[in-house]
Amino acid sequence: MAENKLGFWVLTALVVGNMVGSGIFMLPRVLAESASPAGVLLGWGLTGFGVLMVALVFGNLAIRKPELNGGPQIYAKELFKKDSNVSILSGFMSSWGYWIGNFAGNVAIITTFTSYLSTFFPIINSDATVTQIGNFTLQLGNLVTFIICTVLLWGMHFIILKGIEGAGTLNFIATFAKVIGFFIFIVIALFAFQKSYLLPFDAPRYDDAGNTVGLLGQINNAAVSTLWAFIGVESAIVFAGRARKQQDVKKATILGLIIALAIYIGISVLVMGILPQEQLIQSEKPLVDAIESILGPVGAYLIAGLGLISLLGSTLGWILLSAEVPYQAAKQGLFMPAFLKENKKGMPIFSLILSNGLAQIFIFSTISSSIASAFDFVIYIATLAYLVPYLISSLYQLKLVTTGETYLTGKSRVPDGIIATLATIYSIWVIYTGTSDFKTFLLGVALLASGIFFYPLVRNFRKREKMSS
Numbered sequence: 001m002a003e004n005k006l007g008f009w010v011l012t013a014l015v016v017g018n019m020v021g022s023g024i025f026m027l028p029r030v031l032a033e034s035a036s037p038a039g040v041l042l043g044w045g046l047t048g049f050g051v052l053m054v055a056l057v058f059g060n061l062a063i064r065k066p067e068l069n070g071g072p073q074i075y076a077k078e079l080f081k082k083d084s085n086v087s088i089l090s091g092f093m094s095s096w097g098y099w100i101g102n103f104a105g106n107v108a109i110i111t112t113f114t115s116y117l118s119t120f121f122p123i124i125n126s127d128a129t130v131t132q133i134g135n136f137t138l139q140l141g142n143l144v145t146f147i148i149c150t151v152l153l154w155g156m157h158f159i160i161l162k163g164i165e166g167a168g169t170l171n172f173i174a175t176f177a178k179v180i181g182f183f184i185f186i187v188i189a190l191f192a193f194q195k196s197y198l199l200p201f202d203a204p205r206y207d208d209a210g211n212t213v214g215l216l217g218q219i220n221n222a223a224v225s226t227l228w229a230f231i232g233v234e235s236a237i238v239f240a241g242r243a244r245k246q247q248d249v250k251k252a253t254i255l256g257l258i259i260a261l262a263i264y265i266g267i268s269v270l271v272m273g274i275l276p277q278e279q280l281i282q283s284e285k286p287l288v289d290a291i292e293s294i295l296g297p298v299g300a301y302l303i304a305g306l307g308l309i310s311l312l313g314s315t316l317g318w319i320l321l322s323a324e325v326p327y328q329a330a331k332q333g334l335f336m337p338a339f340l341k342e343n344k345k346g347m348p349i350f351s352l353i354l355s356n357g358l359a360q361i362f363i364f365s366t367i368s369s370s371i372a373s374a375f376d377f378v379i380y381i382a383t384l385a386y387l388v389p390y391l392i393s394s395l396y397q398l399k400l401v402t403t404g405e406t407y408l409t410g411k412s413r414v415p416d417g418i419i420a421t422l423a424t425i426y427s428i429w430v431i432y433t434g435t436s437d438f439k440t441f442l443l444g445v446a447l448l449a450s451g452i453f454f455y456p457l458v459r460n461f462r463k464r465e466k467m468s469s
Helices: 008-019 027-034 037-064 072-079 085-117 140-161 164-192 215-230 246-272 277-282 286-295 298-331 349-366 369-381 383-403 413-434 438-453 455-468
Strands: 129-133 136-139
Touching: 008 164, 008 246, 008 298, 027 037, 027 215, 027 246, 027 277, 027 286, 037 072, 037 215, 037 246, 037 383, 037 413, 072 085, 072 298, 072 383, 085 140, 085 298, 085 349, 085 383, 085 438, 085 455, 129 140, 136 140, 140 164, 140 298, 140 349, 164 246, 164 286, 164 298, 215 246, 215 413, 246 277, 246 286, 277 286, 286 298, 298 349, 369 438, 383 413, 383 438, 438 455
Parallel strands: none
Antiparallel strands: 129 136
């Protein structure tokens, strides 16, 4: 059905929209704190090159293995003997972890939306007491936040139910608007840019113990900070099964990455040239402070408005992605068959309802600070679920290059092998640095392993299918 397919520009918008979310508004301060201007630029270069290698792997696999739809985590089952228990288990576990990370991450985006909305409606920050039950006090601001988050979640839900093309078009409009907004910001910032604020270009930074961090250490710190800017680069490959042309998946991934990279680097560098380094490091709202120094108080409202548009697009894109992951996994026989249920528009209705229902449970974290802390902890340990699929894809590409599967000649295997090797090295480094705290790593593994309780449902369904065939 052509009307149920995604074109090149909509796929590109999904990549850009999911990559450029709330993180961009705080990233300039984080980078200034961790590295000098030289370290920041080299850190962007390192991360950009590494993610480009991973993106090339994604695009290549989408063309060579078009039947393996649903995202990079799907390739886990292809690393082992076909239809073996370890093959199905690894595919299920990686899909399970990625799914949990997605719908939990959606709530982080939705709650951030309310914080930007509070610029226009201060009642969202009200600490007036609505009711008190025992030790629990419900504040007006928390109640309003909960209501807004709930309305946004289910509003997006019903938009998506009307069809992938409509939802994709709406995401494209929101993404186009925010890309234009960020480029206007960049143009305005160019007129206020002062090179003197970047000096000294290679200045030392200091760790918590007061030790000097040299340029190489700064590059590493900056690269770790920029890493999260690229989560979502896999968005087009998740929707490969809904693409009009498989070649569009690779093109959209590369172009989306380039656009996002241009926005991130442009804003990071320009903000460093608008605010003195000491002020930037202390700033809680770097983009607001930067634009206010140029346009005055009206700048805060402009940035808040841009933030709302940015987050609306990201919310829609990530909710789409969250429902698509288990739906495509079920198509591959890696998830419970209930996730295959579609509505008349071809949308995965069961997957969408369950994903958003679980997200709604997490939205209750807005009611209490103690619940919010628990939610933040879940997001923190979901790190591994996001990063492992990058390694899985790179390893699978290496496997194809080694075995020669899908290759008619040996010529194209060499460059693909080099790209896959570089992507694998980068992915290992990403996992190592992203989960450098051993406790985080172990808890991330536990989060992935939690799916083991549901795996028998998948295994039993596959057994029944084999017996009936």
